[in-house]
Amino acid sequence: MAKKSFRQALNDALHSEMARDPRVIMMGEDLTGGAGANGVKDAWGGPFGVTRGLLGAFGPDRVRDTPISEAAFIGAAAGAALTGLRPIAEIMFVDFAGVCLDQIMNQAAKFRYMFGGRAKTPLVIRATYGAGSRSGSQHTQALHAIFTHIPGLKVVIPSNPYDAKGLLLQAIRDDDPVIFLEHKMLYDTVGEVPDASYTIPFGEARVVRDGKDVVIIAVGRMVSVAEDAARSLAAEGISASIVDPRTTSPLDEDTLVEVTEKIGRVVIVDEGNPRCGVAADISALLADQCFDALKAPIKLVTAPHTPVPYAPNLEDAYVPTPDAVIKAVKSIVKR
Known part of the structure; x- marks a missing residue:
């Protein structure tokens, strides 16, 4: 079994699921180098290197840089999920979720309930969390309890590369909104991760x-x-x-x-x-x-x-x- 970093495991999951399902799209800040930027596109692969190579493989229609407005692109992602797409929206730091909490808490989390089970919201919101990177109080909080408190959301917190890939694949295939939290200090940790696709069910410790x-x-x-x-x-x-x-x-x-x-x-x-x-x-x-x-x-x-x-x-x-x-x-x- 191949040794891969937490970052590479996430990239594997994103790449394989976008290749498998054309409905999967990505949106967020700086995923490909920044909206309107004049530099080399995809030079880094998002702020933490997780999305590297996806722009070249799937193009700008499916891997989209957004303006710096979490309220706008999380709202757009929630709407896209209702229309049949399977969006993955990246909030650079989970601390910024306060800007779009209405779109998460009062919209995406409630669609299935408000429409009597007839509406699906296959939305994944990826975000980094956690201290240790010297990023200050507004970029390092662990806010998973806030999302856990909200009915209608699924909250996923992987601890190792193997789980990161399997849980992200499960999240993308889920028909409910998922908050997928990645600790910044885990990105460079390494573990055994299969090249093949696999899922890990939610709610199994x-x-x-x-x-x-x-x-x-x-x-x-x-x-x-x-x-x-x-x-x-x-x-x-x-x-x-x-x-x-x-x-x-x-x-x-x-x-x-x-x-x-x-x-x-x-x-x-x-x-x-x-x-x-x-x-x-x-x-x-x-x-x-x-x-x-x-x-x-x-x-x-x-x-x-x-x-x-x-x-x-x-x-x-x-x-x-x-x-x-x-x-x-x-x-x-x-x-």
């Missing part, structure tokens, strides 16, 4: 590692943080299981409940802020469904309830670390 003392539920980039912590814990004789939900809506409640009832100790790791966040939501679910099986309080490891700092040392302190996970695990395993 991945058991990353089996253990018997504690289960660590980790979202997105935090899966690798949890893996680092688990290796250190293993050296100290503590066996940790790791579960990656992959999607927060739909959420694989059955798997989360099953591993919690089996092990009885839970740490949830998420880069999102703690108040009304995904970690808090999963914690509430498990406290309700697994109360009698719990051997200790559920512990949350999240970013603090502050904006993302710009200063490098403060940004590093903001992001959950393996040491923070290890501390949380030990606080409940050794009770």
Whole structure:
């Protein structure tokens, strides 16, 4: 199996699905070099290099640069989905979704419901998220909890190259609007990715590692943080299981409940802020469904309830670390 980066895995998925289905189009800012730009088109392949080669393969009618107006092109993409196209719209940073939240929350997410199930909205909105790139407070937030809260949206957060390709292919083929979130710090990570097309169903968590003392539920980039912590814990004789939900809506409640009832100790790791966040939501679910099986309080490891700092040392302190996970695990395993 070929070794590919997270970025290459996404590019594979986009290329193969556009080749398979002529209804798939792309739109966003700087996908091919910028609307009206005089430079070499497709010299980079979008702001993060994910769309390289697509313009040459499929042309400007299917790979479109847009003006800097998220409200305009997300609204256009939602309308295009209603007419039978399968648009993929890229918001450069998920932080910019505030500009087009009406188009996402009050339009795309509601079409199927408002039209009695007769309307399909096969729209994928790709966006980057997450801290670590020294990009400032307005370009580094983890806002997946906001979209998870909105009925009618599916929310996908891959943690590795293999899942990135399979989940994106599934998202493009889905008939409902999908928010597909890519952590900027994962683009250069490498893993085994098949050249062939494959899909990963939504709502099916991945058991990353089996253990018997504690289960660590980790979202997105935090899966690798949890893996680092688990290796250190293993050296100290503590066996940790790791579960990656992959999607927060739909959420694989059955798997989360099953591993919690089996092990009885839970740490949830998420880069999102703690108040009304995904970690808090999963914690509430498990406290309700697994109360009698719990051997200790559920512990949350999240970013603090502050904006993302710009200063490098403060940004590093903001992001959950393996040491923070290890501390949380030990606080409940050794009770």
